[in-house]
Amino acid sequence: MFDGGGNGWLEIISGPMFAGKSTELIRRLRTLEHTKIDFVLFKPKIDSRYADNDVVTHDNSSMSAKVIDNALDILNFVRNNPNIKVIGIDEGQFFGIELVSVIKELVFQQGKRVIISALLLDYQDNPFGYVPHLLPYANEHIILHAVCSFCNEKLATHTVRISGSEAQIEVGGIDKYKVACNDCWREMKKK
Numbered sequence: 001m002f003d004g005g006g007n008g009w010l011e012i013i014s015g016p017m018f019a020g021k022s023t024e025l026i027r028r029l030r031t032l033e034h035t036k037i038d039f040v041l042f043k044p045k046i047d048s049r050y051a052d053n054d055v056v057t058h059d060n061s062s063m064s065a066k067v068i069d070n071a072l073d074i075l076n077f078v079r080n081n082p083n084i085k086v087i088g089i090d091e092g093q094f095f096g097i098e099l100v101s102v103i104k105e106l107v108f109q110q111g112k113r114v115i116i117s118a119l120l121l122d123y124q125d126n127p128f129g130y131v132p133h134l135l136p137y138a139n140e141h142i143i144l145h146a147v148c149s150f151c152n153e154k155l156a157t158h159t160v161r162i163s164g165s166e167a168q169i170e171v172g173g174i175d176k177y178k179v180a181c182n183d184c185w186r187e188m189k190k191k
């Protein structure tokens with residue numbers, strides 16, 4: 001697969017940090033590289049330090065991406081590039097509520113295939129951003145898992161912030177975040 005067949009198709013890739021969400025998103029887009037299907041990858045501008053033009057994953061695969069402030073920029077880009085059939089969106093949790101109407105427009109009105117990777121839960125296990133609002137519309141929802149950073153054994157579903165502020169959004173990698181399985185998460189909450 002595939003360009004969405006002009007009929008619209010929505011794929012959501014979720015999971016905690018370090019589960020390979022961006023890697024999977026890039027892998028899916030790479031399968032189009034030898035075809036004539038035009039695709040584009042977007043990522044949100046969340047921090048000027050990270051405002052380069054590549055999505056770089058923890059395992060160092062990368063793909064060039066358009067950095068945007070707002071999900072509405074995706075509609076503008078596609079309007080100017082109508083040949084685009086497949087749209088990848090990384091770090092979907094950082095977009096505002098307009099993401100929901102933008103995705104519905106792309107998939108249901110314009111018949112695009114949209115692949116979006118996102119954290120669905122923040123570091124306090126609360127719904128993160130607006131991708132959770134898109135789950136009912138997904139044709140495919142793949143949930144990736146990481147291995148627990150604490151017991152190094154069980155599958156992790158929780159993202160844990162180990163340093164930094166209490167703001168919902170704080171950009172970081174292994175310096176600031178770990179992932180936890182249910183057992184380790186529960187133990188941590190007791191403390």
Ligand SMILES: [Zn+2]
Nearest residue numbers: 148151181184
């Ligand atoms: Zn564990």
